[in-house]
Amino acid sequence: MISLRKFLVTLFLTSCLLLTSCAQQAPSRFDGAQQESTSKGATAVSDNSQSGGSFNRYFPDAADGYERIYSQEKQGFAQAKLKKDGQEIAILSISDVLNNPSTVDKFKDSADNISGYPAISQGSTGTAVLVNDRYQVKIRSKDSNFSQSDREKWLGKFDLRGLSKLK
Amino acid sequence: MSKSIFELVDNLPTNNVTTMMLKSLDSIVPGEWENTVGFVNTIRKVTGETDEELIQQIGDRAVWLYNDKSQGYRRAMWLYQTVDRTDRALGSAALANKVGNKIPLIGGLLTKVTPNPDKAQSLDLCIKLVVELVAFCQINGIPGDSIGDFVGALGDYSGESLMRMAALICVDGLIPLGPDFLLKAQSTLEGIGPKELESNSTFSGVQEEIPGGNTRGKLDFIGESFDSVKGWMADFTASKNLTPQKVMSNLQGFLEFSDSKLDYVAAFIDMSTNYYEHTGTQTLARRLIERAFDEI
Numbered sequence: 001m002i003s004l005r006k007f008l009v010t011l012f013l014t015s016c017l018l019l020t021s022c023a024q025q026a027p028s029r030f031d032g033a034q035q036e037s038t039s040k041g042a043t044a045v046s047d048n049s050q051s052g053g054s055f056n057r058y059f060p061d062a063a064d065g066y067e068r069i070y071s072q073e074k075q076g077f078a079q080a081k082l083k084k085d086g087q088e089i090a091i092l093s094i095s096d097v098l099n100n101p102s103t104v105d106k107f108k109d110s111a112d113n114i115s116g117y118p119a120i121s122q123g124s125t126g127t128a129v130l131v132n133d134r135y136q137v138k139i140r141s142k143d144s145n146f147s148q149s150d151r152e153k154w155l156g157k158f159d160l161r162g163l164s165k166l167k
Numbered sequence: 168m169s170k171s172i173f174e175l176v177d178n179l180p181t182n183n184v185t186t187m188m189l190k191s192l193d194s195i196v197p198g199e200w201e202n203t204v205g206f207v208n209t210i211r212k213v214t215g216e217t218d219e220e221l222i223q224q225i226g227d228r229a230v231w232l233y234n235d236k237s238q239g240y241r242r243a244m245w246l247y248q249t250v251d252r253t254d255r256a257l258g259s260a261a262l263a264n265k266v267g268n269k270i271p272l273i274g275g276l277l278t279k280v281t282p283n284p285d286k287a288q289s290l291d292l293c294i295k296l297v298v299e300l301v302a303f304c305q306i307n308g309i310p311g312d313s314i315g316d317f318v319g320a321l322g323d324y325s326g327e328s329l330m331r332m333a334a335l336i337c338v339d340g341l342i343p344l345g346p347d348f349l350l351k352a353q354s355t356l357e358g359i360g361p362k363e364l365e366s367n368s369t370f371s372g373v374q375e376e377i378p379g380g381n382t383r384g385k386l387d388f389i390g391e392s393f394d395s396v397k398g399w400m401a402d403f404t405a406s407k408n409l410t411p412q413k414v415m416s417n418l419q420g421f422l423e424f425s426d427s428k429l430d431y432v433a434a435f436i437d438m439s440t441n442y443y444e445h446t447g448t449q450t451l452a453r454r455l456i457e458r459a460f461d462e463i
Contacts, residue, residue, distance in 0.1 A: 028171075028174075028177075028206075029223060029226070030206070030230050032227075033226070033228075033230040033231060034234070036231075037230055037231040038234050042234070043235050044228075045232075045235055045237060052308060071307065071323075072306075072307045072457070073307070073308045074308040074458070075237075075238075077308075077461070077462065079457065079458065079461060081323070088325075091457060093461035095461055099462060100228065100462050100463060103462065103463055123216040123218055123221045124216060124217075124218075125214065125215050125216060126460070136461075136462075140460065140461070142215075
């Protein structure tokens with residue numbers, strides 16, 4: 001026979017457990033990434049990737065009223081904003097796929113190419129080319145008037161050949 | 168354990184004293200700040216994408232980047248969180264006293280705040296500026312002592328970053344220090360020594376992340392940073408015709424106070440808001456998502 005005291009203690013402990021579990025954050029669709037990326041030895045960026053600064057010279061020059069403003073420079077990654085009349089119209093970037101190797105998979109079925117490099121479109125705003133299976137060059141529209149053909153045209157303005165020689 | 172980036176963005180409040188204060192400043196930087204909260208919602212807003220699979224990939228990569236300590240994002244978040252030392256109880260009490268859409272700054276609320284002396288307030292302003300500089304470099308990857316790059320980028324500040332700078336000028340500059348807040352800050356920096364800097368609580372909270380080695384070096388760094396952005400701040404203030412009176416009438420959109428209590432208004436806002444942490448989290452999430460989408 002369970003004594004009243006034991007019953008109350010059990011009830012108390014159970015309610016504590018229930019209360020604390022309710023106070024926890026609800027499960028998230030990003031829990032998996034959180035768990036993997038915080039496990040021992042996990043890194044998002046490889047030491048062997050190129051320095052971000054080494055990519056800057058391959059970006060297209062801005063002319064004819066366009067403005068190019070470098071916005072991020074991290075290991076294996078460089079990004080610039082493309083502006084016209086002071087408005088941001090696109091984001092340009094070069095990234096080293098060593099930091100995220102699975103990103104090359106999407107180019108396997110590519111039927112298009114820009115300057116001979118496989119090209120794909122991504123989502124409704126992005127177009128990317130893969131240079132030498134190593135560097136992803138991407139343009140994303142920030143203004144709906146900057147179309148897919150604008151992205152393709154501007155991808156062709158990167159020094160893709162020069163980038164292909166970067167070792 | 169520190170929180171994940173999606174928890175931090177999911178937990179951003181939609182309505183508290185901080186958001187009320189920022190909304191009241193909207194006419195100073197019209198349309199720049201929208202209180203975007205929620206991680207998935209932020210991904211949608213920043214990228215303009217709606218495909219769930221793509222959003223998942225962008226979010227996953229952002230989570231990985233944020234958790235890689237070598238990438239600087241956690242340090243930037245810590246700086247934004249630490250430089251705001253908010254008294255949450257005061258914020259809740261203020262909200263509980265709300266009449267209609269306004270918080271009357273009277274009675275009990277007034278007794279809970281103590282105005283900062285000018286010197287401490289000037290230092291707060293300068294240290295918050297340096298935190299912005301260091302956090303900017305941690306997030307965007309420009310080496311931590313590259314003041315020139317920062318000043319160039321300041322001209323390109325927009326959205327919640329521009330709102331943060333506007334709020335800094337308004338509620339940490341003009342309201343507590345008056346129209347010559349830049350001169351006051353300058354003379355405080357010129358007259359202070361390492362010992363006195365060490366005794367400032369805002370400095371001691373974040374000092375480990377300020378470049379410069381010893382306290383003398385850090386003081387020099389603060390001085391150089393201030394020198395290089397004071398022109399931008401003066402231009403911003405002049406171009407928007409900002410005066411303490413103008414900011415006051417903006418703040419009166421959510422706060423009821425008498426004009427003789429400006430010091431108390433500044434102290435109340437200092438203690439009851441965390442606008443650096445709030446908008447800093449939004450800036451960091453945006454930059455992280457912009458990078459994550461480019462890398463997937």
